[in-house]
Amino acid sequence: MIATVPGLWLPRRRKEGPCPVSRGLGRLAAFLWVSSLCWQAAWAQSSVSGQVINGTTGRPAVNQKVELLTLGEGMNATKETLTGQGGRFTFDQVELAPSSPHILLRTIYRGVNYNRSLSTTSELEDPQLLTIYETAPQLADVGVSMPFMIALAHGNELRIEHQYLLTNDSQPRRTLANSLSTFEFDTPDSPLDLKVSVLGLGRIPLPQQPLIRDGGGYRINYPMKPGINEIWVAYNVRFPSDDRQLKFRLLNGTDHSQLFVKPSDLQVTGTGVVSTGIDSRTESATFHITRIAEGEFLNLRIAGEAPEHSPHDGHDHGEDSQFRVVRLPNRVYEQRTLILGILAALALAIIFYALGQQSRERLHQQARKGKKKRS
Numbered sequence: 597m598i599a600t601v602p603g604l605w606l607p608r609r610r611k612e613g614p615c616p617v618s619r620g621l622g623r624l625a626a627f628l629w630v631s632s633l634c635w636q637a638a639w640a641q642s643s644v645s646g647q648v649i650n651g652t653t654g655r656p657a658v659n660q661k662v663e664l665l666t667l668g669e670g671m672n673a674t675k676e677t678l679t680g681q682g683g684r685f686t687f688d689q690v691e692l693a694p695s696s697p698h699i700l701l702r703t704i705y706r707g708v709n710y711n712r713s714l715s716t717t718s719e720l721e722d723p724q725l726l727t728i729y730e731t732a733p734q735l736a737d738v739g740v741s742m743p744f745m746i747a748l749a750h751g752n753e754l755r756i757e758h759q760y761l762l763t764n765d766s767q768p769r770r771t772l773a774n775s776l777s778t779f780e781f782d783t784p785d786s787p788l789d790l791k792v793s794v795l796g797l798g799r800i801p802l803p804q805q806p807l808i809r810d811g812g813g814y815r816i817n818y819p820m821k822p823g824i825n826e827i828w829v830a831y832n833v834r835f836p837s838d839d840r841q842l843k844f845r846l847l848n849g850t851d852h853s854q855l856f857v858k859p860s861d862l863q864v865t866g867t868g869v870v871s872t873g874i875d876s877r878t879e880s881a882t883f884h885i886t887r888i889a890e891g892e893f894l895n896l897r898i899a900g901e902a903p904e905h906s907p908h909d910g911h912d913h914g915e916d917s918q919f920r921v922v923r924l925p926n927r928v929y930e931q932r933t934l935i936l937g938i939l940a941a942l943a944l945a946i947i948f949y950a951l952g953q954q955s956r957e958r959l960h961q962q963a964r965k966g967k968k969k970r971s
Contacts, residue, residue: 642717644687646724648679648703651822652768656683657728660703664690667698667713690720700797706731708771708819711797729822731773737765738772738820740779740848743958745885746856747842749902752835754842756783762825763959769822778820779827782813782845787831794818795826813847824959842896849890855883862900869896 644664648657662685664675679685690699699720701712705728714720739762746757762779764772772778783790792814793801806814816827833842857864860874860881868886875882888894 642690642720644690644699644701644714644720644724646685646701646712646726648683648685648726648728650729651727652730652770656681657703657705658683660705660728662726663702665700665702667700701726703728705729706771706773708773708821710821713797729769729771731819732766732770733772733774735764735766735770735772737767739763739765742846742848742850742853744854744856746858746880747896747898748858749840749862749898749900751902751904752838752840754833754835754840754898756787756831756833756842758829760827760829761959762820762827764820764822764825766822771822772820775817777807777809777815778817779825780809780813780815780847781829782847783829783831784833784842784844787833790814790831791829792816793828795828799826801828813845838899838901840898842898843893845891845893846888847891849888849892850885851887853885853888855885855896856880857883857898859900859902862898862902864896864898866894866896 646662648660648662649655650657656679658679658681660679660683662677662679664687666674675687675690677685677687698713698715701714701724703710703726708729708731710726710728712724712726714724741761741763742758743761744759746755748755748757758781760779760781764770766772790806792804792806794804794816796802802818804816804818806816809815833840835841854872855864855869856875856878858878858880860879862881864871864881864883866885868888870884870886872882872884874880885894
């Protein structure tokens with residue numbers, strides 16, 4: 597069988613036999629090509645070593661199962677092992693293939709996933725540390741705040757987004773794990789398209805199923821690990837007119853909160869709501885909401901005309917969509933719904949990123965101040 601090298605023409609055989617020069621060049625090219633493939637494969641392979649520590653007890657976790665998963669098209673478990681003395685583990689010949697450039701180290705303890713993501717060869721070579729925690733169904737040192745709220749008007753409807761931060765400062769450090777509830781929130785009556793996500797590893801949204809809470813509102817049961825846990829709640833509310841009366845309880849209260857409203861020319865009033873101007877990055881009107889005690893209501897009135905468009909444009913509406921298009925000479929007018937939807941989605945994305953960065957930095961600063969006072 598004759599092996600051909602891509603890009604190399606086989607020498608044409610003549611009656612007097614093959615040309616020795618062409619044959620030699622072909623063999624040299626084939627050798628270099630195969631050698632380069634072997635070198636690349638060897639370079640992409642590495643061993644991954646690390647340790648699993650119990651962050652509650654401060655001791656190594658012995659005989660703890662650790663999985664190595666590839667993150668390409670889906671998530672596939674490729675290797676697994678048990679920790680030995682000192683809670684240490686090793687995976688040999690780990691390949692960071694171009695088709696799946698990310699791998700994930702995962703260990704499950706007391707039913708809770710603890711992960712670490714690796715995406716470069718240098719990260720593979722570094723010692724890896726996985727920290728697990730004991731669990732508790734209730735913890736005293738857990739605080740919930742709502743640093744930001746977004747209200748995007750389209751017609752008489754409002755698209756509402758809440759950012760909640762659940763801070764687990766338990767000592768000793770433990771994970772809040774309760775099959776009934778780890779976080780609770782309220783919404784106005786009859787919310788539409790209610791979605792809840794917890795930001796996981798790499799700030800990837802992990803969708804959660806909202807469950808009905810006794811006494812009104814909703815709950816989720818996602819485990820809340822030590823540190824800051826970020827939760828996003830989003831829904832739509834329809835009103836009979838453009839005089840939109842928004843009312844719901846803050847089950848955990850909040851010391852302070854910022855409200856972003858778009859379009860910026862809407863009239864916003866409410867108890868404890870103070871205008872703070874226009875945010876230049878998002879072109880939203882900004883407001884400060886003063887302290888709201890646990891279980892008290894937030895009352896807002898957002899009045900004024902807003903363009904009719906769907907904040908979900910750009911997503912798949914499904915094959916049974918009943919939208920009818922009337923073609924007009926003006927192409928901008930033709931695409932007005934799509935353009936407004938894209939602008940709305942971009943505005944929300946910018947707001948989410950900016951608000952997340954600000955809230956995390958503020959909490960880190962508070963934590964540093966608290967450590968200095970205790971020391």
